Amino acid sequence: MSSTVEYDNQVVTRGDLKYQGKAKQVYLTNNSEILWVHYMDQATALNGKVHEDIPEKGRLNSAISHILFQYLTRHGIENHYLTAISETDELDLALDIIPIEVVTRNYASGHFVSKFDATSMQKLNPIVQEFYYKSDALDDPFMNDSQILALGYATEIELEKLRNYAQKVNQLLKSLFDEIKINLIDFKLEFGKNALGELILADELSPDNMRLVDQKTGKSLDKDVFRQHSGDVTIGYRDVLSRLENLEK
Structure with a gap:
């Protein structure tokens, strides 16, 4: 997909990879308050010691997470989720985890x-x-x-x-x-x-x-x-x- 999207009347451009987790890649963007998150087609167990590529898993996780975060937002639970930008990618608020x-x-x-x-x-x-x-x-x-x-x-x-x-x-x-x-x-x-x-x-x-x-x-x-x-x-x-x-x- 494109490395540039529009969000909240601004252009957001994907930058360098910040880190890669067990099933997601997190990228910096041209806005220091926004992260670009990509869900990978990968499953892990034992804290990453076992992993396997699984087609479609990234899309499924992204879609489920999208629905659940939006549900929590509607019920007053503040969270980092901003918006989905593709079937496997989303924009999140940058936080100090x-x-x-x-x-x-x-x-x-x-x-x-x-x-x-x-x-x-x-x-x-x-x-x-x-x-x-x-x-x-x-x-x-x-x-x-x-x-x-x-x-x-x-x-x-x-x-x-x-x-x-x-x-x-x-x-x-x-x-x-x-x-x-x-x-x-x-x-x-x-x-x-x-x-x-x-x-x-x-x-x-x-x-x-x-x-x-x-x-x-x-x-x-x-x-x-x-x-x-x-x-x-x-x-x-x-x-x-x-x-x-x-x-x-």
Whole structure:
């Protein structure tokens, strides 16, 4: 696609690659407040140690993320998403990303089950919120409040904001997915700070960073299919996108 687009009455030109993540490439632009993000046709597991090219995955993730960010925006959740510019590319607000991943668990799954000998898919009451240090090299280790505070990654006030932010997002996404007969099992959020130092929701919202299970069949509709080598991961992603699109009609 073209490396130049129009947005908000200005010309935005894609510049140098800022960094490449597991499934996205992030580019600088001629506007220091805007980033150009490209979703790649790639899936990874074990913090990037396992990866595979998967046709169409970038388009599916981009489309799902687009719908979910717009949904959150309509419900008052401030985030970095600006606009889609192609099937696989979007413009995002440039943020100073904090190295903390906020995980919300509505049901027991993944390593939560093996770590605590929990029953798989048992409903968690209250919901579980966890913090992890964002570092592929260290396999994203768990962090408690005092560790985060001691290392200066967030203040007590910011930690409370992260918890409240994640709880609001969880309530909204659970409600949305329930309408399309999908259980939101768990998900990961990342945040950054804008020029005013305010915490803003960042990254993406897709089956890459959340677990989604069909309420009727119990089938996974997320990246667990790739992690467990149990089939074509794009089948579930297409299903999720189709249901979300039909809900918007």
